[in-house]
Amino acid sequence: MDKKNMKSDMESQDTKNLMERRVFLALAGLGIGSFCMNKPIWAKENSSTKPNILLILADDLGYADLGITGCKDIATPHIDSIAVNGVRFSNGYVSCPVCSPTRAGLMTGRYQQRFGHWYNPGPPAKESEGIGLPLAEVTMASMLKEAGYTTGLVGKWHLGHDPERRPMKRGYDEFFGFLGGSHDYFKAQAGELNGIRRGDEPVDEKEYLTEAFAREAKDFITRHKDGPFFLYLSLNAVHTPMQAPDTYLERFPDITDKQRRMHAAMVSAMDDAVGGVLGTLKTNGLYDNTLVLFLSDNGGPTQANGADNTPFSGGKGTVMEGGIRVPLFMQWPAKFPAGTVYERPVISLDILPTALSAAGGTVPENVRFDGKDLAPFITKKKRGEPHDTLFWAWNTQKVIRSGKWKLVVSDDGEHLYNLEKDPAETTDLAGEEPKRVKKLREPLDAWASELQPPLWKGRVQTKRRRPLKKNRPKKS
Numbered sequence: 350m351d352k353k354n355m356k357s358d359m360e361s362q363d364t365k366n367l368m369e370r371r372v373f374l375a376l377a378g379l380g381i382g383s384f385c386m387n388k389p390i391w392a393k394e395n396s397s398t399k400p401n402i403l404l405i406l407a408d409d410l411g412y413a414d415l416g417i418t419g420c421k422d423i424a425t426p427h428i429d430s431i432a433v434n435g436v437r438f439s440n441g442y443v444s445c446p447v448c449s450p451t452r453a454g455l456m457t458g459r460y461q462q463r464f465g466h467w468y469n470p471g472p473p474a475k476e477s478e479g480i481g482l483p484l485a486e487v488t489m490a491s492m493l494k495e496a497g498y499t500t501g502l503v504g505k506w507h508l509g510h511d512p513e514r515r516p517m518k519r520g521y522d523e524f525f526g527f528l529g530g531s532h533d534y535f536k537a538q539a540g541e542l543n544g545i546r547r548g549d550e551p552v553d554e555k556e557y558l559t560e561a562f563a564r565e566a567k568d569f570i571t572r573h574k575d576g577p578f579f580l581y582l583s584l585n586a587v588h589t590p591m592q593a594p595d596t597y598l599e600r601f602p603d604i605t606d607k608q609r610r611m612h613a614a615m616v617s618a619m620d621d622a623v624g625g626v627l628g629t630l631k632t633n634g635l636y637d638n639t640l641v642l643f644l645s646d647n648g649g650p651t652q653a654n655g656a657d658n659t660p661f662s663g664g665k666g667t668v669m670e671g672g673i674r675v676p677l678f679m680q681w682p683a684k685f686p687a688g689t690v691y692e693r694p695v696i697s698l699d700i701l702p703t704a705l706s707a708a709g710g711t712v713p714e715n716v717r718f719d720g721k722d723l724a725p726f727i728t729k730k731k732r733g734e735p736h737d738t739l740f741w742a743w744n745t746q747k748v749i750r751s752g753k754w755k756l757v758v759s760d761d762g763e764h765l766y767n768l769e770k771d772p773a774e775t776t777d778l779a780g781e782e783p784k785r786v787k788k789l790r791e792p793l794d795a796w797a798s799e800l801q802p803p804l805w806k807g808r809v810q811t812k813r814r815r816p817l818k819k820n821r822p823k824k825s
């Protein structure tokens with residue numbers, strides 16, 4: 350927060366406090382002060398019924414890197430508990446196979462190519478580059494703030510580092526984290542453009558970053574326990590660089606592959622962090638009426654960080670299932686039945702409409718969501734599917750999923766897969782099913798025609814459609 354805004358916020362808080370004191374004294378004079386001692390009657394309207402919202406985003410976590418999605422060598426009881434106590438989406442997608450565009454879609458509920466946010470902005474090079482989430486887009490934080498929520502971001506932003514694009518200018522009341530796409534976990538020093546900041550002030554951080562982010566998230570929840578609050582905990586685990594304290598590495602003496610062992614240590618630290626944050630909800634009596642969402646921002650980059658996308662092919666940076674199908678869980682004990690597995694295709698764009706609806710907020714004028722409120726589908730108030738079609742556009746590739754079918758249109762032609770029978774996309778059925786290909790191309794081409802050209806170029810991606818290794822071998 351800049352000093353001017355901070356001052357004005359402090360002044361408005363002071364004014365509010367003063368007014369509250371005056372109302373209290375007036376009511377006390379009328380002899381009805383006893384009603385106000387525990388919960389002031391001028392507390393935020395409906396704050397007791399509005400759910401808090403906790404959005405936890407993992408970075409570069411593979412589909413099968415959690416116990417509940419099939420991992421055998423890393424225990425993740427705390428993250429798993431979100432699915433166990435709520436809903437696991439077995440066909441949960443993100444809108445891009447890399448970090449920043451997925452976050453742009455997540456924060457707006459819209460396919461990010463609609464506003465030209467196709468690629469990563471690259472590492473911060475200078476103070477102002479005019480790159481990042483376009484200023485005309487309204488963020489999840491802004492919408493929830495409008496609905497009466499205190500908003501906080503802890504962790505990775507990656508939606509622009511220009512002063513006007515930073516979190517505190519995009520709807521967040523509080524920010525602790527970094528602006529770029531990755532960060533060293535041990536050397537978190539002030540003074541760099543991508544250094545750790547509190548608000549907009551650079552700060553030194555001594556703790557292992559995953560633990561520091563957990564500390565800040567717990568502190569945010571405790572300070573705002575009277576709610577309602579929206580906390581976006583955007584962990585950079587398990588993105589490179591691969592670093593973990595020995596205490597976490599020592600949990601995995603049997604993993605002989607060095608990279609996988611480090612990955613396991615980082616996942617384990619992340620699970621502890623999530624456990625601590627969920628514990629803070631419980632301690633403060635907030636667990637039942639908090640909507641908790643968990644997902645990874647893209648599939649695992651198996652060769653870079655040792656992630657595992659089993660049973661899918663491909664990974665981060667590809668539009669194969671391994672790049673875009675992610676662990677996606679949601680719990681809200683007061684509302685959603687525990688142990689639900691929801692199998693229809695859903696996408697990260699659904700998170701904002703779901704959260705905004707839960708918050709009783711309103712969609713701003715001129716904002717058109719691509720995502721849907723998933724709550725009525727989970728509670729079975731609505732029949733049918735949230736989405737007849739889902740779309741992706743990445744480099745020169747276009748993709749549609751409709752029911753069990755997935756069509757990929759690439760420079761080298763059309764490729765059709767039956768995901769129900771062939772989740773690993775090993776058998777291209779395009780030659781056998783020309784009518785189906787034609788039928789799927791119509792909505793895909795119509796969607797693609799609505800997109801804006803890229804506002805900036807991304808890093809050059811590999812042209813190889815499939816990685817050399819379909820999946821990383823399991824630990825020995």
Ligand code: CA
Nearest residue numbers: 408409448646
């Ligand atoms: Ca990522």
